Amino acid sequence: LAVDDINAAGGVLDQPVELFPGDSGDTTTDTANTTVDRHLANGTQVIVGAASSSVSLKVIDKIVSAGVVQFSPANTSDQFVCYADRGLYFRTAPTDVLQAQALAQLIAEDGAQRVSILALNDPYGTGLAENTVTNLVDAGIPEDQIQKIIYDPNAQSFNAEVDQVANFAPDAVALIGFEESAKIITRMHEVGIGPSDGMAVFGVDGNMGNALGENVAEGLLDGMAGTTPLTDTGEEFQQRLLGVDPGLIDFNYAGESYDAVIVSALAAEQAGSTAGVDIAANINSVTRDGEKCTSYQQCLDLLRAGEDIDYDGATGELTFVDAGEPGVGSYGRLVFGPDNTLTTEDYIVVGE
Structure with a gap:
């Protein structure tokens, strides 16, 4: 969608943007490295991805060493x-330092006084758990x-692990994980501490998607709440996404993905160059x-008129800090x- 909008406005430096899709896989495969090799061979100057923080950590050095921008719409690890990314790594997803604040706020507002946290052992899980x-x-x-x-x-x-939680007898459980969350939720129900059993269970962006609901028995997730980086992108934007892919089942990180592409294109226009280091x-x-401008066309017109711009896109205000990430985090309260x-x-x- 973002590439379509850019090219409809005349592209970047009067040239169309090319999209090369690729799979980032997960940490159990070498798919991401293979995809990165192919992108670099194609002369790609901006790689949008990976979705997983752990996967990005496997390829970031290769990407930035090539002088190419890595721009993730979904990495949240602190x-x-x-x-040490040579100034070439960026993300539109806010850091987990901010998501931890939102998750803790959600748990505390629910009145929890004794909390168990189950987190997967990777940089995303351990960092979010600690924060x-x-x-x-x-x-x-109390700690x-x-x-x-x-x-x-x-x-x-x-x-x-689930038995340890049951023995601790918490009044709330935070589950920080990905697809394995389905197995954990199922086991929690078997021992009477699942969401549908009355336990206050909270998830995060790694598992708060409709895909989780498809992988557990109907009703087991009833009442489970959680957070994910999300802004009110509006019905019009969602309908435009469905026009590109009618099979979408949720819109998590859709706005972040769109904005990563638009920001990259605007940076290239402002630089007058499509070289990765100049874009960065x-x-x-x-x-x-x-x-302020809110579309590629509007921002492009301002740039070509010699104006400085402040792009606020599908995810709202971005206002990147020096680390190349949003200084404010907006999270959906999902149930x-x-x-x-x-x-x-x-x-x-x-973070405001």
Whole structure:
């Protein structure tokens, strides 16, 4: 969609933008490296991805060493804040330092006084878990009333970890994981501490999607709440996305993906160059301290008139900080219903 909008406005430096799709895979495969090799061979100057923070950490050095921009719409690990990325790594998703604040706020507002945290053992899971503990303590929950369990996401069984949670007898559980969350939720129900059993269970962006609902028995997720980076992109934007891909089942990170492409194109226009290092040098500046604009066409017209711009896109205000990421995080407060489908109740904004 973003490439279509850019090319409809005349492209970048009067040339059309080319899109080369690629799969980033996961940490159990070498798919991401293969995809990156292919992109670099094609002369790509901006690689949008990966979705997983752990996958990005496997390829970031290769990408930035080639002088190419890596721009993730979904990486949230705080490891990237100070990463030695040569100024070539960016993301439209806010850091988990901010998501931890939103998650802790959600848990504390629910009245929890004794909390178990189950988190997968990777940079995303451990970082988000640690930051969530810090924010729960700041919210007034004593540290000895918080249990943190780190698990292997590739394990065949999560019975031991879930049994530890049951023995701790929490009044709320935060589950920080990906597709393995389905197995964990199923086991939680078997021992009577699942969402549908009355336990307050909270998820995060890694599992708060309708895909989770498709992988557990109907009704097991009823009442499970959580956070994911999300802004109110509006019905019109969602309908435009469905026009490109009618098979979409949710819109998580859709706005972030769109904005990553638009920001990259605007940075190239401002730089007068499509070289990765030149694009990178202009990315932060097109998101702040200039004339507000909300579409590629509008921003392009301002740039060509010699104006400084401040692009506010599908995800709203970006205002990148020096680390190349948003300084404010907007999160959807999501809840699963009895049919295992998600609704967005409202939004939590942190970091303002």
